[in-house]
Amino acid sequence: MGRDVFYITTPIYYPNDVPHIGHAYNAVATDFIARYHRLRGERVFHLTGTDEHGLKLQRAAEAAGMDPKTWVDEMEPRWREVWARLDIANDDYIRTTEPRHEAAVQQILQAVYDNGREDIYIGHYEGLYCVACEAYYTEDDLVRGNCPIHDRPVELLREENYFFRLSAYADRLLEYYEGTPSAIEPEVRRNEVLSLIQGGLQDFSISRTSFRWGVPLPWDPRHVCYVWFDALTNYITAAGYGSDPERFARLWPADIHLIGKDILRFHAVYWPAMLMAAGVEPPSQVWAHGYILVGGEKMSKTKLTGIHPFQLVDHFGVDSYRYYFMREIQFGQDGSFSWESMVDRHNADLANGLGNLASRVLAMLGSYFEGAVPEPTVEGAAADLPEVAAGAATRFQEHMEAVGLTPALGAVWDIVSRANRYLVEKEPWALAKDEERRGEVASILYAAAETLRILAVLISPIMPSAAGRLWEQLGMGDPLAAQRLPKAAGWGQLAPGTKTVKGESLFPRLDS
Numbered sequence: 001m002g003r004d005v006f007y008i009t010t011p012i013y014y015p016n017d018v019p020h021i022g023h024a025y026n027a028v029a030t031d032f033i034a035r036y037h038r039l040r041g042e043r044v045f046h047l048t049g050t051d052e053h054g055l056k057l058q059r060a061a062e063a064a065g066m067d068p069k070t071w072v073d074e075m076e077p078r079w080r081e082v083w084a085r086l087d088i089a090n091d092d093y094i095r096t097t098e099p100r101h102e103a104a105v106q107q108i109l110q111a112v113y114d115n116g117r118e119d120i121y122i123g124h125y126e127g128l129y130c131v132a133c134e135a136y137y138t139e140d141d142l143v144r145g146n147c148p149i150h151d152r153p154v155e156l157l158r159e160e161n162y163f164f165r166l167s168a169y170a171d172r173l174l175e176y177y178e179g180t181p182s183a184i185e186p187e188v189r190r191n192e193v194l195s196l197i198q199g200g201l202q203d204f205s206i207s208r209t210s211f212r213w214g215v216p217l218p219w220d221p222r223h224v225c226y227v228w229f230d231a232l233t234n235y236i237t238a239a240g241y242g243s244d245p246e247r248f249a250r251l252w253p254a255d256i257h258l259i260g261k262d263i264l265r266f267h268a269v270y271w272p273a274m275l276m277a278a279g280v281e282p283p284s285q286v287w288a289h290g291y292i293l294v295g296g297e298k299m300s301k302t303k304l305t306g307i308h309p310f311q312l313v314d315h316f317g318v319d320s321y322r323y324y325f326m327r328e329i330q331f332g333q334d335g336s337f338s339w340e341s342m343v344d345r346h347n348a349d350l351a352n353g354l355g356n357l358a359s360r361v362l363a364m365l366g367s368y369f370e371g372a373v374p375e376p377t378v379e380g381a382a383a384d385l386p387e388v389a390a391g392a393a394t395r396f397q398e399h400m401e402a403v404g405l406t407p408a409l410g411a412v413w414d415i416v417s418r419a420n421r422y423l424v425e426k427e428p429w430a431l432a433k434d435e436e437r438r439g440e441v442a443s444i445l446y447a448a449a450e451t452l453r454i455l456a457v458l459i460s461p462i463m464p465s466a467a468g469r470l471w472e473q474l475g476m477g478d479p480l481a482a483q484r485l486p487k488a489a490g491w492g493q494l495a496p497g498t499k500t501v502k503g504e505s506l507f508p509r510l511d512s
Contacts, residue, residue, distance in 0.1 A: 003249070004250055005250055006044045007047070007254045008046055009257050010027055010047070010048040010090075011051075011258075011259045011260070011267075012048070012231055013048075013050055014056060014057065015072055019308070019309065020307055021308075021309055022292045028325060029258060029405060030046065030088075031090070032326060032405060032462050033258070033400070034046035035089065039457070039483065039488075040485050041485075044091065045091050046090045046091045046092075047093075047235070048088070049092075049093050049095055049238075050079055051096050051231045052072040053097070053224075054230075055210075055227075056132060056227075058213040086322065087465060101234060104243070105233045108274070109206075109217060109229070110219070111277075112164070112277040113218075115278070117277070119165045119277045120162055121162065122160065122161070124160055125161045125205050127156070130152070130154050132147065133149055137154060142154065149262055159209050161207050162217065163203045164273075164274065164277070166202065166203050167202060167203050169276060173197050173272060174197055176272065183284065186288075193269060196265065197269065204226075206226045209224075215230055229274065235257065236280065252281065254284060255285060256287050257285070259286065260288065267286045268286045271286075287403050289333075290329075290335060292325070292329070294307065296336070319350075319463035323463055324345050325337075326409055330406050331406045332403075339512075343511075347509050347510060353420065354459075354507065357451075357455075358452055358506055359505055360423060364428060366501075368445070371500045373445075373475075373496050373497060374442030374443075374445060374446055374496060376446040377439045377442060377443055378442075381440060381443030383425075385419065385422055385451055388414065388418045389491060392411045392414045393485070393486065395414075396408050397486065412458045415455060415458075428440075428444045428448075431444070450494045457480070457488045460480055460483075466506050466507070473502065474494070474500055
């Protein structure tokens with residue numbers, strides 16, 4: 001059975017604290033992409049979840065005076081609560097403490113252990129370890145003696161470990177990426193990975209004996225699986241690895257692992273090598289975005305600099321929140337958040353832009369045609385709106401296919417800007433004073449309302465709630481969820497006579 005599902009994943013998050021806007025940035029981006037592919041009529045499988053093993057979680061639990069399982073059982077729902085509030089429409093949610101996952105981890109470990117190449121071997125390791133990263137570093141990696149990611153002291157650890165022979169996979173990885181350049185995006189991240197591989201790969205530890213919070217190795221239960229070998233396996237667990245071969249054939253390889261650039265090495269070097277060793281195809285693409293910066297620094301639970309999403313959602317609303325981070329920050333690059341820029345973006349793009357457009361058009365339909373969409377009778381009254389909408393819809397789809405989330409929204413707002421200028425140029429409120437020009441007013445307002453219909457379709461993946469409200473205000477009979485691109489963006493599908501209603505403003509202006 002061939003693959004017939006678009007499969008996209010977030011990283012799985014550590015529930016050692018509540019989410020911050022850096023985590024939510026990835027979650028919203030992944031959901032935006034997944035909803036777009038559903039809008040294209042594709043079957044989609046969108047996976048997220050929590051990474052619940054490892055020393056970091058064990059220490060967080062100990063600090064709270066709890067055992068690790070009780071701790072994660074208490075923390076994990078707080079992540080689901082945030083994703084629900086942000087309209088994240090994931091299809092599965094995996095916890096690495098679930099039996100289905102532990103079984104898959106043991107199966108892939110055993111497959112690598114038994115592959116006849118001695119890719120897993122036992123030894124002793126002494127190294128500098130960052131608990132927050134769950135990773136070892138060399139002296140050269142450190143910044144002022146601290147972890148380069150979390151800027152906190154590392155620990156010297158020495159223990160008996162099993163190792164994965166990553167060094168044996170350098171040539172295979174280079175060959176794979178040379179033959180599949182799209183497997184890592186954007187290009188700057190691909191170049192980082194190629195440089196890392198060409199510089200030489202070191203074998204890495206896959207087990208621990210100094211703590212017990214993890215999945216036991218199937219051939220040596222004195223050891224528990226190292227968190228990265230455990231965590232990365234979640235992507236194939238949910239796809240049915242080892243439990244449902246037909247499902248696995250439909251879903252794997254994943255189309256996109258959407259991650260932050262700080263975990264690129266694990267996803268683009270460790271993970272494909274592990275899969276190759278187990279006889280499993282690597283993911284089709286790893287897409288690594290940049291950081292959300294506040295005051296010039298990356299969001300961090302470790303540094304206590306995280307902003308909880310609800311601090312923003314309560315003021316701006318969910319749709320504005322989702323839109324801002326995808327529009328303001330060039331997706332793929334680092335970008336800075338500030339309250340002031342969020343207010344400015346909300347007021348300029350949403351309140352004065354789309355919201356004002358919808359309010360004016362729906363108000364005039366109510367005043368001049370009792371809310372009914374009029375029949376367009378004047379040829380050419382729509383001016384260039386049909387061409388602008390068609391061109392922008394095409395660019396939107398092209399950018400989305402390339403994970404160009406920011407320019408995709410820019411294309412949609414080209415329609416918003418042109419439609420607002422169109423109304424200013426045509427002045428239907430002035431023409432309405434002359435009864436002999438009623439047909440012209442009708443044609444202008446039909447074009448404006450049809451533009452709103454197309455906009456509702458195009459914004460639905462990023463602002464599902466606002467799109468749904470606009471769809472209802474336009475009186476559309478078919479559900480918005482049933483619309484499919486590219487057909488739904490075609491001009492002229494709004495039926496004359498459709499009864500509209502001017503509801504509450506989609507995006508009220510906000511004070512700074």
